[in-house]
Amino acid sequence: MTRLRINQMANKYLNHDMISLHTELPEFPDGRISLLYTVLSHQPGAASQKELLSLVTSLVQMGLDTHDLVDNKPSSAKSGLLGMRAQQLKVLAGDYFSSRFYHLLSQAGQxxxxxxxxxxxxxxxxxxxxxxxxxxxxxxxxxxxxxxxxxxxxxxxxxxxxxxxxxxxxxxxxxxxxxxxxxxxxxxxxxxxxxxxxxxxxxxxxxxxxxxxxxxxxxxxxxxxxxxxxxxxxxxxxxxxxxxxxxxxxxxxxxxxxxxxxxxxxxxxxxxxxxxxxxxxxxxxxxxxxxx
Structure with a gap:
């Protein structure tokens, strides 16, 4: 239930048509996010914000991990237009995921x-x-x-x-x-x-x-x-x-x-x-x- 809920919320931002068509994404940090969500559930001062905090953390982590997929090594196999586009989209996707956490937390006053x-x-x-x-x-x-x-x-x-x-x-x-x-x-x-x-x-x-x-x-x-x-x-x-x-x-x-x-x-x-x-x-x- 926990994993499904957070994944569904994150997929609203992760399943972007342009990104899905032209590049791959890293694995969702399911284990650590579930760990965070579960422990926050037992904290009286944070339980009400557990979904928001878990969601924004997953987006920041996905942003960092997506940037790590960018290959800066020159390769003839990746020097074509499609390869270049995939690398550029990794950078943009990472930036996009990271920017969402600012927006969501600022809206919530966090x-x-x-x-x-x-x-x-x-x-x-x-x-x-x-x-x-x-x-x-x-x-x-x-x-x-x-x-x-x-x-x-x-x-x-x-x-x-x-x-x-x-x-x-x-x-x-x-x-x-x-x-x-x-x-x-x-x-x-x-x-x-x-x-x-x-x-x-x-x-x-x-x-x-x-x-x-x-x-x-x-x-x-x-x-x-x-x-x-x-x-x-x-x-x-x-x-x-x-x-x-x-x-x-x-x-x-x-x-x-x-x-x-x-x-x-x-x-x-x-x-x-x-x-x-x-x-x-x-x-x-x-x-x-x-x-x-």
Whole structure:
């Protein structure tokens, strides 16, 4: 009910004919939005605004994520008119989604929330610049990659700490950060399933950190070759390592949930953790089959 409601409200802005025809959009941040909506439902001072706050946050996040899809690397395959139009529309779509949150919050008189989310966007952009700088200089390690990823996913949602009261105010930042870390790890596991998206993945940075000098040079010189990267990922057992990290992070997330001291809220949040539990279960099953 919650997810359907927020998705329906957001689709009013996301399903634009021009955007749908000429470019793709990132995945809707369903998990984090549902997390925000559900916890706000239990805050007396914010419950009445939970739909509006969840909607505008989803639009800002979609704006940021759409801008991340813009490919600034020159490519003959993308240099045609259609490719150029798709790139331009990603920029315009991201701007459009972001602008909607100003309009909706100003209409509702939520001026302070405009300031909080705007400051969060500035901080997220600063984090991105630091991340891209380290990646370009090849000074990033796997742990930092994971940390940056969780920071970028949690940035907007940490803005709502002030809306929480008592115990929730203390636990909200940890809850969001743990949840975001699980989302990053699940995303990285999905990259392994799609071998064409291994470049700039956790696995690559792990190899750059732990691999032999020969393998590190192979990644640097042939990082665009999906077959080579796929072989490297298998050699260094990246899927197993990610599965273990996700299991650990999911356990930590569940421990935070148990500290919420509300059985009702815990029950409502439990479905949001199921994708992480299923992924770790599938990972263990696959690992056992390989051992057998």
């Amino acid at each position: 001026i302070d929330m405009i300031r909080h989310l705007s400051e969060a966007v500035c901080n997220i952009n600063r984090i991105k610049m630091n991340l891209y700088g380290k990646m370009k200089q090849m000074k990033l390690n796997a742990d930092e990659y994971l940390h940056y990823g969780a920071e970028l996913k949690s940035g907007l949602f940490l803005s709502f700490t002030g809306f929480m009261s008592g115990l929730y105010e203390r636990l909200w930042p940890e809850l969001v950060e743990r949840f975001s870390r699980c989302e990053v790890l699940l995303q990285e596991l999905h990259k392994i399933e799609n071998s064409n998206s291994l470049n700039d993945s956790w696995g690559v940075w792990h190899i750059m950190q732990e691999g032999t000098e020969e393998d590190r040079q192979t990644v640097v010189n042939h990082g665009e070759d999906s077959n080579i990267l796929n072989n490297m990922v298998k050699k260094y057992e990246i899927a197993d390592k990610l599965g273990s990290l996700l299991q650990q992070s999911t356990d930590q997330l569940q421990a935070v949930l148990q500290r919420l001291q509300s059985d009702k809220l815990i029950r409502e949040l439990q479905p949001l953790i199921e994708p992480f539990l299923q992924a770790t279960g599938q990972h263990r099953t696959t690992a056992l089959k390989e051992l057998g």
